[in-house]
Amino acid sequence: MPDTAKPIPNSLVVLREEFDDWAILFDSATGNAFGLNPVGVFVWKCLDGNRTIKEIVNELRENCEGVPEEAEGHLREFIQDLVEQGLAGYETQKD
């Protein structure tokens, strides 16, 4: 995926936030549920179709302490997992 791609959530997926900042992603199309840790929740909320992965990493660095150097790679893997699970995708560019 090019660096300019901006991930968006699947509109059929519901985020259920819990008291300890963890959350469950529920895919109403499949009935599957996935746990997200607080960083995952932060990232999920950034998937609004307006931010590239690099921009999301920058948001993370501004809002969280101790973000490691390799965060961008981890984030790419995480978002790729979301895409493969059908929980997120990328906005299609119109010509």
Place this chain on the structure above:
Amino acid sequence: MPEDNKNHKYHLNQLYFYLTEGCNLRCRHCWIMPKYQADGHTYPLLHLDLFRSIIEQAKSLGLSGVKLTGGEPLLHPQIHEILELIRVEDLRLTVETNGVLCTLDLAQKIAACKNTFVSVSLDGADAETHEWVRGVPGCFKAALEGIRNLVEAGFRPQVIMALMRRNKGQVEAVVRLAERLGAGSVKFNIVQPTARGERMHESGETLTIEELAELGRWIETTLSASTTLRIVYDHPLAFRPLGKMFGDSGDGCELCGIVGILGVLANGSYALCGIGEIVPDLVFGHAQKDRLKDVWFKTPVLLEVREGLPHRLEGICNNCLMKGLCLGSCIAQNYYSGKKIWAPFWYCEEAYNQGLFPETRIRPNI
């Protein structure tokens, strides 16, 4: 009985051996209800030859570990030979014991086995409370001695406390006692409404769902933060914080491996698990006349469980977001309570009916 090829993907990972029909204690909450075996009385025991034959058959089905439980596994007169066989076969070993009979010699024999995990029941921080639960004078001191022997043999055993009205005030004291003894973890169990536990529920000696939920929150947050011991509060996954299961310091899901286990009762019968001692419907044959392979691959109840979990679960379990992990919490308990495999877990169903089931864990209406 039909044999389905796709069914062969299910490995028999672990056998639960309920080695003795008798027990040296008389626990008032026991879900199996073994007969009390004091001096001079004996009750059926799993014969060593049968144990050996079952292990031999099970290895080709994928067996990697065994659990020894009871009754009381250390009451078996050939426990040394059984442990030696497990060691020679290089099987992972789990032992659930009341600790009373755990001599240093036996603890060292257990330690010689591979990846062994031992849990010892301790239902109070003093003799009066523990023995009120366990029904036999002197068993508190003996259990502590058993734990010390395990520690001397190199274990950090798990202490298991069953929660009830009588001992709920001793939760923290049991953790401190476990620390002093050298235990590695403390697990708090909820008394299930099965067999003697059912009588405790009926007589109001157990805690309400509301009390258990509140106690669970305190144990999983405040108490667990005050100790280096791993603390497990064994309520259903829907009630457990995700961070407690999956975080960096998480302790896993403690899942029941129902699709990969089989019970062997003291009389040589195969069963879903120990529930077979009190529910004949869940006994699937006998090791003296039935091939284990046939039992594992052809028993209708086992096939149904494998095919139906988790999507056939009913009640709140069907609408729970954790069902793919939780698998109905305990199918044996559900069958006992609801008279069918797919009945919901009593705790979750009651919690839901009382408005106590966590909202975020219920399937949203979209």
